[in-house]
Amino acid sequence: MSSKYQMWLTYNGEREKLRFPVLPESYKINDGSMNKTVTIVGLGEIIIKQDRPALLISFSCFFPAKKFSGIQVPKVTSPQTIKKQIRKWKNGEKPAHFIITGTDVNIYCTIEKFDCEEKGGDVGSIYYSIALKEYREIAARQVKVDIPTRKATISDNSHTRTDNREQQRTYTVVSGDCLWNIAEKYLGSSSRYPEIYELNRDIIQNPNLIYPGQVLKLPV
Numbered sequence: 001m002s003s004k005y006q007m008w009l010t011y012n013g014e015r016e017k018l019r020f021p022v023l024p025e026s027y028k029i030n031d032g033s034m035n036k037t038v039t040i041v042g043l044g045e046i047i048i049k050q051d052r053p054a055l056l057i058s059f060s061c062f063f064p065a066k067k068f069s070g071i072q073v074p075k076v077t078s079p080q081t082i083k084k085q086i087r088k089w090k091n092g093e094k095p096a097h098f099i100i101t102g103t104d105v106n107i108y109c110t111i112e113k114f115d116c117e118e119k120g121g122d123v124g125s126i127y128y129s130i131a132l133k134e135y136r137e138i139a140a141r142q143v144k145v146d147i148p149t150r151k152a153t154i155s156d157n158s159h160t161r162t163d164n165r166e167q168q169r170t171y172t173v174v175s176g177d178c179l180w181n182i183a184e185k186y187l188g189s190s191s192r193y194p195e196i197y198e199l200n201r202d203i204i205q206n207p208n209l210i211y212p213g214q215v216l217k218l219p220v
Contacts, residue, residue, distance in 0.1 A: 065078075
């Protein structure tokens, strides 16, 4: 049964996407405060307003091994494939992008925790707990305190757009190479050689024929 709410985790400028196949019963958002209270001679107690800490979103659910009435996606993806994908993003250099449609949850984030387990009564399914921490770009801040008027103003040059795209990887063909062994060495599986072919159709006419000196783009 489909819901108007959808949970998405994407990576690499939305090129890699995961829609969570089952919605969790609930999710938790931690939103605290870092304001400080200090005492200044001649002014007494004052509150220094600070930026809020990063949001922390956490929830638990499972990736099903087969379709059932509560699934939110038309096609079941192998739970092991999803697990590998999330772990790859967790260890990547760029932040992920987390969205819950129908809500105001739309943040770039790092994957702080991703714990998985399998249960005997549901063979093949993976049960998980995940924690996502809001990612914010570092920006210059200037604080100016006007003692005579007892006012403080802050000039903020932040809020630049987050770019979480990975840089394009390339490989220069040497004698004896083929797409099969390039995929095995750089993508982790020889079966992914069609991805290299599709990405380089402008210079590869036949996937069985590549030549030394060709610079091939590799999937990120």
